[in-house]
Amino acid sequence: MATADLPGTGDQRPTRRGLGAVFAAHPRAWLAGAGALVFVLLGTGAVMAGAATGGVEPSAASVSATASPTPTPTATVPPARPSPAAVTAASRLRTCSVAGLATDPRLANFQGQVVNATTGEVLFDRGGTTASATASALKVITSAAALNVLGPDYRASTTVVKGAEPGQVVLVGGGDLTLSRLPTGSEPFYTGAAHLDNLAAQVRTAWDADPANAGIPLTSLVLDSSYFSGPGWDDGWARSELGLGFMPEITALQVDGDRDNPARSTSPRSEDPIGRAGSAFAEALGGGVSVSAGTAPAGATQLGAVQSQPVSTLIQQSLIVSDNTIAEMLARLVAIQSGAGNSFSALQQGIVGGLASYGVDTTGIVIKDGSGLSPANAVPPRYFTELFVKINAREGHLGVIFDGLPVAGGPSGSLSYSDRFSGANAAADGAVFAKTGWITTGYTLAGVIRSADGTPLTFAVYALGNVRDNAKQAIDTITTGFFRCGDNLSNN
Template identity: 55%
Template sequence: MAGGLWGVVRRHPRAWLAGAATLAFVLLGGSAFAVGASVGGAGGETLPGAVPVTSTATVAPEPTSTQRPQPQVAPVGGPVRTCSVAEEVSDGRLGTFLGQVRDAATGEVLLDRSGTTPARTASVMKVLTSAAALAVLGPDHRVATTVVKGSTPGQIVLVGGGDITLASGSSNIYTDSASMLDLAAQVKQAWSADPTTSGTPITSIVLDASVFSGDRWQPSWNRKEQRDGYSSEVTGLQVDGDRAEPSANVSARSDDAVARAGQAFADALGVSPALSEGVAPAGAAQLGQVLSAPVSTMIPDALLRSDNTEAEMLARLVAVELGVGSDFAALNVAIPQALAKYGLDTSGLTIADGSGLSDDNGVPPDFLTRLFVKIQNQEADLSVIYHGLPVAGKTGTLSGRFGGSASVAVGHVIAKTGWIDTGYTLSGIIEAADGTVLTFAFFALDDVGDSAKAALDSLTAAAYTCGGALSNR
């Protein structure tokens, strides 16, 4: 009998296994399956597609607890994020909203609304310009303003190196600025000490601003920025950022920044020469030189006050240093080339200026959140930006911001503000309530007004509260 049975098994193994499985199911599992089919889905509802099963098998008593036991298995994937900022994102004051929030430690994007779409940045552009300047010029770079002999007797040439922070007097709004008074003192001493010029009056001053070329006013800019005192023309030679009031942040600017600088130099010399624009003769003897504060000093100035003229100077000097040109068009080559040194993909950038005044700039929020990760980590010399950014509710252009319910984030956000007629922006770093460090970029564009600032602050504060639990819903 045994031999016959095993012979059947050997000849028909699959049939034997199927039959055995069926028998085991009937004996051991039939009643349990019947109970499962009868109970159906959660809440007592029958699961879709279930077929009622009738069984006469003995049904085991139901357990006293109605909760199904859960398997003790570690969750798969990342953390569950349930903290929503959907209400703040949908605030009508934000107009057309683009934004992104990234976990600085992991690089993971936690919130994204058209984050890869390039758009105008307003003054957030100054962060890109500052990073480019640090990458190309370096934090210790200083800008020279020089005086050399002219090509005719009694003539000197004032050669601008691009330093718009040069003070007409002893000081101005810029930290540790060079002084035209010091330069004039050097020139008078050198002029008197040289037998070929001693006793000869200075009768003409040539003003050399050729370090920068092309348009002095970006064609897409609104001239009211100049009239209202927010920005000067971009010239390689000027004093006090071309302000009528050297110590005022917002001050009337002139229609000829180079001529104003020439007159300031003549006044410092105590002479009344003829002034004209031109170029210094090659190899001319130097009579004097002053140096600006280092880039590491100028960048916090530009960021805290959102100084348009200073930002344009830094951007143009980057282009000159890279040898790609010295006009506005050169910036679209120079700034991406400089930023690529940080290992960032710059292919999606369009750079029309260094200050962010132009609507023609195009920078995706995604690029900014990536750049701010580098700034958070203080890579290379980016610590200059990290320590130079306005602090929410405390310094710079954020000193009067983050009021009301947004005050929970005061002191926990460092960011650059931006405002032009067609948009308000805010981008930087959040040290969230749960300890997570986030980088963010928020753009409120198109039909927006001054109330957009409060909406941006509320959204940023909401992200601060959510921290690592921030949901993309």
């Protein structure tokens, strides 16, 4: 039987078998399955890549049952940052400068320091730790030592005892250089000083009252000045100071600081202060007695005694007008009382040792006398500023010194003179309490300032070297600058 031709069969392709036939028969199913396969393969690759890189935590289904647990890492603690043992306090920025005033040529070789007396902060410093000549500012240091070693109530005594021979008495100097030959009732330069005529009256009364002296007249006077040893003149002092009336020979027995005129501050002194005192006492006894030098017998009977004003009064009398005599008297008594000795050479140990209890570093201090007249004395400005902090606070007995300081524009004293704190510097009148100083090689000023802003300042300024009298005005000008600046004083 013949096969009939079907339409369109003239171009028939061969029949397909296997996957190709399946794909041809079901193309959409194949595409869907292939897509699912690609998704599975891609997902598995992503999981494996994540496990390899740690970027994606693997699912629980992909973790092997035998895998070890991942150890927990130990936290690393960073080391502690170092910190200072003490936090440095911030210092305020100060803007009030006196730098220009400090370079005034009238000040020559200038040194100075200023301290806030309340906080102890150094506000201004130019060579403040260098020990240099102080001139009469040294009297403050002598006074501080005297207040500590002698005490404010100490009085120097002048006594009379019976001599070793019949009719003899001995006048024993006890270091009172203020003892006066003026009659009682007449006021000498040293107000309140003891009088020789009072002592002579005591001696006459005691002599006449002693039965052992019955019928024996008083005929001989011995002068004992051994309490101080020589020399009586420091080798650093110009001998002209004696004739000009600024300094006597330092002897344990003398009257009125050995002045020609007992009532004047500045008056020529003699070459023999012991002899002058002896002549005056012999006259007070009524005359007719011989006078000689010697020493009192041990354990001799006392016939009379007079005493100086207390140390507290002597200090103020010395500071206000810068009296050299009292300053040297106090310095020698300090040396003796402290056991250092009774000569100029004992003053270093006596005075510096007498300052120890104040707790201020005395490094560099050199003491040649008690008045500051010697150019060989040396004290750093720093010592003055620190000591004046205590003086301003009136620690212990140091208020005595403050009360004796000259005051700028005050009614009396060495800062009341017409050439001090005048003109524009009068702005500081009544606010500067300070000790002046002058020797041929320098001018000084040290003390306390009640500044314009109310801050108490302590200060010390030195103008040393080739200086003239106008250095005083330059010192006043920079001190007035300190007054104006107060706690805003800059060190720049």
